[in-house]
Amino acid sequence: MTDTTYLTNRALFPLWARDTARYGDTDSNGHLNNAVFSTFLETGRTAFLLNPRAPLIPDGFGFAIVRLVLDYRAEMHWGGAVDIGTVVMKIGRTSFTLGHTIFQDDVCTATGECVGVLLNLTTRKAAPIEGTLRQALEGAGPLSAA
Numbered sequence: 735m736t737d738t739t740y741l742t743n744r745a746l747f748p749l750w751a752r753d754t755a756r757y758g759d760t761d762s763n764g765h766l767n768n769a770v771f772s773t774f775l776e777t778g779r780t781a782f783l784l785n786p787r788a789p790l791i792p793d794g795f796g797f798a799i800v801r802l803v804l805d806y807r808a809e810m811h812w813g814g815a816v817d818i819g820t821v822v823m824k825i826g827r828t829s830f831t832l833g834h835t836i837f838q839d840d841v842c843t844a845t846g847e848c849v850g851v852l853l854n855l856t857t858r859k860a861a862p863i864e865g866t867l868r869q870a871l872e873g874a875g876p877l878s879a880a
Contacts, residue, residue, distance in 0.1 A: 822875025
């Protein structure tokens with residue numbers, strides 16, 4: 735089991751995205767449904783990798799999530815902004831590991847790790863991480879686990 739406690743530190747994260755805690759995301763217990771936490775991580779990941787103003791994934795390529803670890807740390811409730819931090823933890827030949835944190839107000843509500851693989855959309859095979867993508871990943875980390 736991976737300890738992601740160190741990911742509760744806001745100062746570790748060079749990349750931030752924002753989302754909204756929606757009423758429709760609540761469950762019968764009155765807090766945000768656990769599946770929404772994963773959606774918030776997606777918001778952070780895609781804001782970095784798929785930003786339409788500065789796309790990092792080359793044409794003809796995509797990325798696939800092959801591992802996702804999510805540690806719930808506190809309840810989240812409807813209303814207000816959600817801040818999602820992202821940091822590159824590791825870069826391999828065809829894969830990369832991102833660390834994430836989720837904050838609502840000043841409370842860290844979750845941390846996570848996500849492993850993505852660069853995918854050639856024609857061959858459907860893993861592809862080497864090169865060029866602009868590698869440079870951007872290197873510029874947003876890498877951070878070694880504490």
